[in-house]
Amino acid sequence: MSDILLLLPEFLLIVCGFVLCRYTALNRGVWDAVERLVYYLLFPVLLFNSIVRSPLEFQTTLPLAGAGLGIVAVGIASAYALRHLPGVDPPLHASGAQVAFRFNSYVALALADKLAGPAGVTWTALLVALAVPLCNFGAVYPLARHGGHGFWREIVRNPLIVATVGGLIANLLGLRLVDPLASTLQRIGQAALPLGLMAVGAGLKLGGLWAGPGLAAGLLGIRHLLLPVVALALVHLLGVPVAQQAVVVAFAAMPTASSAYVLAVRMGGNGGYVAGLVTVSTLLGMVSIPLWVAVLRWVQG
Template structure:
């Protein structure tokens, strides 16, 4: 936590006194280490030092325990008044707009069934928990974690519900939609989010001993999640669907956050309120997009290609949007 506070103070100092070059360097110093850890995970996997079984078990542990606890802590430490209605709308409205744009574009391109579903869902379904939280934490410290956790609560529920609905409609697998929606509701991330908001709303305190225990568990989440992402990347899937992947990645990393940026500018949302939403929308496509595509008859090659390509490009995108939003 002390390190994160130093980083946000450093960024603010550079913004105030040292101008463009120093501010960019502060952002680079914050973001690049995150993606070096991802590359480290990829190298370990390529050299056979991380086995598939370990990656799967580590992913299961982070998904079911560490990340939900991390989000829960972020929410109960926050002040709901820190996140305005316009800040929440700055992530919801752009998501719905990009969904409509992607759907119309997919129809225009003549994409069929599962490919259409995967094309649309990967344009808005971002990796907000594994990567988004990490970037916000190391860029803005506890403040970024608190603000981001509230926004993530809305985005997790909306993104997964929309993705399931689109894939089920496109692949005509309506018999799976209720089963998939039920799995979303029972997701540990959803449970952690809802429980955190419930305690926050009722102002119910959590015992210090329990908070410290959960804090230790939560500290595992971000580093392990980044290593898992790196170890799960595959270059072959990019080659299989390069053209479509490129279109989706441009829409996901540039068009979607630009819609949020325009919304924030239109409603004069301050930098500290605008940045968490823009960063979350600029995250690379979520790994769960591949899982949902596999379950609901989507194009798994396209989903996997988009995930890998967007993850590789996202460091440059985060640097761009962090500067643009200031």
């Protein structure tokens, strides 16, 4: 499939969600419930099931893991650094910082098979398993600090962190789910990607960005420009196998997590601002992922 068409099915699902929310009886109230269902049940089940079912051979994927963690670490450090620039509003930064380093796991898992086949799904599951806890630590800390929430209390209640840690523990212990439980969880998880992408489309809106356009440009610049460049450097510096490099670069170029809006609202942040950032990041991601994958292939020769 041509690079430019990589994300067309996912983009069409996002458009579908936008149209349904704006022009049918399936209005915002319906999609608020869908977002909560995906965030608290469907996606955690998908994440847990993907990690449990995937053979995570850490010894043979250390460069891949190092590149993924390096990308997220650079994103967090860069996003936090923006807080010290003149004119940046601290509460607004606390809400939006997560956009610079969090990633849309729905898109990542949907794209993995197209980039590298079944092995790509396994590699992406490893990246998600390692990156989700770090990303959520980075996202919750500034919101907890400015909103008066308990940091560790929010961490242990985060469904994505709970699912990831649970999946990793089960995988490392060699535990495997038996039917019919395994089949049931697989079916629940399969609903996460289409509903999650449609919920992203339903939540698209731009108005809140006017609260801090300069900060928005900085955060989105980190997400869609700096991190892909860092990924291109890391895959070569760490010796990531050629077959895995496209997965790493696409991971770095992902649009931000749609659940960033849910987290910001739940912790008393500026939901409208984060919704605007998620909207622009989603649209940029549809272009930036094929672009950066093409750049990688050009570099590879």
